[in-house]
Amino acid sequence: SALYASLFQDDISVDVYNNLIKAVDENLDTLNRYVDIKKKFLGLEDIHMYDLYVPLTESFDMKIPYEEAQEIVLNALKPLGEEYLGLIKRAFEENWIDVYENEGKQGGAYSWGSYDSHPYILMNYKDDLNSLFTLIHELGHSMHSYYSKKTQPYLYSGYKIFVAEVASTLNELLLINYLLEKADSKEERVYLLNYYLEQFRTTVYRQTMFAEFEKLTHASVEDGNPLTAKEFNDIYYDLNKKYYGNSTVVDEQIALEWARIPHFYSNFYVYKYATGFSAASALSQKILTEGKVAVDKYIEFLKSGGSDYPLNQLKSAGVDMEKKESVDKALEVFKELVDKLEKEY
Ligand SMILES: [Zn+2]
Structure with a gap:
């Protein structure tokens, strides 16, 4: 398959790709819960895709020289x-x-x-x-x-x-952790949580939705079906419905969004954003809980450059991306942050 051929160069098994999609699919309720909380914060009756980018705090801003x-x-x-x-x-x-x-x-x-x-x-x-x-x-x-x-x-x-x-x-995750610990006002916490949850949503959920789009379109061609703009629109719209349908008004215009994603010209590329984020998330948790043992392994990973295949390198660092739990754990971090945001309402 096109997927197998593309992953082969990095020695990544198709399971890694499929597990990512499966884990995210199983956690779509948290994504929709997050959107529902945003809707409450923004005081909206209905929430549309474009509302997701609106900040939750009206006047609060952080100035950091x-x-x-x-x-x-x-x-x-x-x-x-x-x-x-x-x-x-x-x-x-x-x-x-x-x-x-x-x-x-x-x-x-x-x-x-x-x-x-x-x-x-x-x-x-x-x-x-x-x-x-x-x-x-x-x-x-x-x-x-x-x-x-x-x-x-x-x-x-x-x-x-x-x-x-x-x-x-991983550095970003340590930063958000540190900033949330130090934040001393509700507005600051909401501002930080919203900032980071959006990073998470657009890196893990959104890129995995893209990855699923690529999987479906390539599989369709392999089944002997021709792809026209109409098929792309239909597949893309249905995916948006599946991901956001329980909380968001999925306008028909979103069906066209695939046409402005340049990454689709590099087949099976975007999933790496989601797996990278998941791996970093698992490793940062280890570093924060296990301390020096986890740090030493992580530094060895940084030293390993391109001397081995990526999955082996990550395994030595302490995270096995062939296991679905590795992605599940990252999604747990998302869930915890959503819980924190909900408490601030
Ligand atoms: Zn970068």
Whole structure:
């Protein structure tokens, strides 16, 4: 099958793909419960897809200057140990980061570098929560690259996309954990919870829905059915109904959304966002509960670069993505955050 052929290059079994879809399908009630809570917060009778992007706190905003962000990052990443923190400090002190917007500078953010240099980060820091998350995210990529390049020969120093978002997401999870612990007003907690639940929804639920769309469309062709825009529309609309139907008004226009997702030109790519997030979620829980033992394994993972297949690397780090429970556990984190948001209403 097209799916088998695509996963083969990373030595990923079709089970991993199917388990992800199955686990998410079994947890759609939590997604709909989350949307229902949003509806209550926003005071709406009906909620539509476009309402999901509206913030829940009207006047609350967080202003986080870069100096403060550095301090927060260092505190949030404490669970990763002194050595990791030392590298983050070097990144700050030795100017690995091009921080602010500038005339002619590219937008967005990324981490880059060469085999024999330290990593470099380009970002456009804007004193807000989103920038803080971007900073800690890119630092995750940088540390992964730093450890891999220091440890591996040139040939194996690059890591695969399947594991690429683990280190960055894990940092984000430690950050949200830290910020929620410190938050001292209801508005701040709601603001943080909403921010992170949206990240979760768009990374795990939404990307898995995309993955299911790809699975269904390819399977349809393999069954000998031609695909036209009408078939794409129907499959996509039905999926939206299945995912959001118990809480959201699924407008007919959403049927066309598949046409604006550029990732569909790279077949079976988007599921890696959801599995990466799930793996990071499981590993961050381990780091927070088991401490040093889990941290040591995790640092070994960062050092392993592209020297083994992704599933083996993650297994050594402590998470088996061939087991459905690994995704279930991540979805439990989502459920806990939804519970917290519900309590704030
Ligand atoms: Zn990233």
